[in-house]
Amino acid sequence: MSRGLDHIVHAVRDLDAAADLYRRLGFTVGARNRHAWGTHNHLIQLPGFFIELLAVVEPEKLEGEGFSALFGTFNRIFLKRQQGLSFMMLESQDVAADAAEFRAARIAASEALHFEREGKRPDGSPVKIGFSLAFARDAGAPQIGFAVCQQHYPENFWNAAFQQHANTASGIAGAVLVAENPTDHHIFLSAFTGERELHAGSGAITAPTPRGDIRVLDPAAFHTRLGASPPDVSAGARLAAMRLAVRDQAALRGALTRGQIEAAEHMGAIVVAPEAAMGATLVFEATDAGR
Helix, strand or coil: CCCCCEEEEEEEEEEEEEHHHHHCCCCCCCCCCEECEEEEEEEECCCCEEEEEEEEEEHCCCCCCCHHHHHHHHHHHHHHHHHHEEEEEEECHHHHHHHHHHHHCCCCCCEEEEEEEECCCCCCEEEEEEEEEECCCCCCCCCEEEEEEEEEEEEEEEEEECCCCCCEEEEEEEEECCCHHHHHHHHHHHHHHHCCCEEEEEEEEEECCCCCCEEEEEEHHHHHHCCCCCCCCCCCCCEEEEEEEECCCCHHHHHHHCCCCCCCECEEEEEEECCCCCCCCCEEEECCCCC
């Protein structure tokens, strides 16, 4: 079964600064949440997808296996090197079945794991939020975390009020990885997404999914297509960019101006470079771009 994009983690050293950055980008940013293993986050919802701003705030709680090691410690090590996009999660309808598929494909990094936490409605009342995840691993991308995620109380999580943004962001168009040789990641990406047919182009491979596409570009293609500097991939592939659909680019420009965010226009998209976005490249496209 094909798996669409569920969420992407933007790992940062200063969570308050990241929340402020995304507010100045024109997003509605949720309240701070805390995980038992010492990471804190803020979430930014889009229909069926969210951005997770994440920092390791209580490293003394990082102990044991499971989420602490696979997610918390992974992001702590990532943040020693750089800030930026650290994890890509795909939507799962059955985490146990996906974990079995990953084992068969020899990309599994865990069995199905489960956790719950308290969330809050817009009126402040508490609700239960629950997730199950299965982690995967690409040997050629040790600086990217991969997992599938199944929500158990989606009615408590998704909220249309949180999906209204001053920049008119309306959805995820795709994620962009950078690798020296994109074709080296073809087998992993096919097994991870459940997409049998990937598209190959000059310096690129693409996996279409039910929610956004996943592109792996070589550094030259990344610079040409996005107009931003690619990350260092000497230690393996990197998750470098999010492509976000917006309804009104004029409203986006207004939000960026008010927020004093530097951006450039490139091939019809508005691009915020990693120097301005805490290590991430953020690409804002007209609603029907790249569809």
